Amino acid sequence: MSAPQKVNLLGFSREQMETFFLEMGEKKFRAQQVMKWIHHHQADHFDQMTDVGKALRQKLTEVAEIRGPKVLHEGISRDGTRKWVFEADGGGAVETVFIPDGRRGTLCVSSQVGCAVDCGFCSTGKQGFQRDLTSAEIIGQVWQAGRAFGPRRNLGEHPITNVVMMGMGEPLLNYGEVLTAMRIMKDDLGYGIGKKRITLSTSGVVPKIDQLSQDLDVALAVSLHAPNDELRNELVPLNRKYPLAELMAACKRYSDNITHRHNTITMEYVMLRDVNDKPEHARQLVKLLNGIPVKVNLIPFNPFPHAGYERSRKKDILEFHKFLNNHGLLTTVRTTRGDDIDAACGQLVGTVQDRTRRAERWKKSVFHRTEQADGNAASV
Ligand code: SAH
Ligand code: SF4
Secondary structure (H helix, E strand, C coil): CCCCCCEEHHHCCHHHHHHHHHHCCCCCHHHHHHHHHHHHCCCCCHHHCCCCCHHHHHHHHHHEECCCCEEEEEEECCCCCEEEEEECCCCCEEEEEEEEECCEEEEECCCEEECCCCCCCCHHHHHCEEEECCHHHHHHHHHHHHHHCCCCCCCCCCCCCEEEECCCCCHHHCHHHHHHHHHHHHCCCCCCCCHHHEEEEECCCHHHHHHHHHHCCCEEEEECCCCCHHHHHHHCHHHHCCCHHHHHHHHHHHHHHCCCCCCCEEEEEEEECCCCCCHHHHHHHHHHCCCCCEEEEEEECCCCCCCCCCECCHHHHHHHHHHHHHCCCEEEECCCCCHHHCCCCCCCCCCCCCCHHHHHHHHHHHHHHHHHHHCCHHHC
């Protein structure tokens, strides 16, 4: 008979950790001690926890573990960008990217193995969906990256100052696990990262945007990419389920609900040559975003094999940028980082595997699931 599986404490939020210790007949403060050892001191074994008595350490070793995702590959780009490829249990891999920028260090974290939304310009989408990551695998990316930087002295002295949920996967289609991981990112017993420094990027899962605004205060980015439904249906197929009018209304509600002063939503817009980069698109965009506090981030398309799209011409990007800024939309152009190690947006899989049929099947089931969850706020 195989030994019972140990519970992985890496992905436990403070509340879950407290419940775990209370159920063991231990005091609640053990949760604080153990979380600090895991996330502040990067411990991976209970014997390292010197302020926890030997008997309890022994007991913990029997029933629990601290297990981060296994590093399959690590790369450092000429510009300082770092990339890790992690093995996902049961097959597949996910990627995490660290982007240094002066005093800021942003970690781009994955939420799923593959993605079912199937945006044609995204290499993750082409890969199809394999599975959701667990909270341990999501926070494990932050933990492993932290370990690569060496021991941490204090909160606030960490190279990772910001986290963006912009790696592989659609975070709002893996809501519960992503929420738990983001709670640990924010918690002082975890990584103590401020609410404005954690950004969740979504292709537009409307009911979950509303739910997030109730559950956790973090910054929101929306992958817009098109100013009208016809084009967006093509580029971001989820738009057929949640069209622009609904998405924009959800964005408005989100910015009305979040408590901090910087309630702007980032609108991501990938620049695809002759597809969505014409003056008429810029005009439509200004109209669409009227009345919503946003900043626009133009992302020059990063090519990958068999993408079927090209990056917009430089002059078109500049004109688009200028038009939006001149019409009151604060707009930036994202610089491409780490493309020599395939760490730029949308390049996060080395080999594009065609799992389209599998993705089709899964998509049907997940959209069905999302529909069911829409009417059930307690489903997370
Ligand atoms: N699924 C989420 C988060 C991951 S994608 C979402 O779509 O928002 C993170 C960002 O990278 C999104 O804005 C996405 O549209 C963009 N992206 C995907 N493929 C890209 C590519 N090939 N070039 C540039 N940006 C890309
Ligand atoms: Fe999924 Fe985002 Fe890629 Fe679209 S852009 S396929 S939602 S990861």
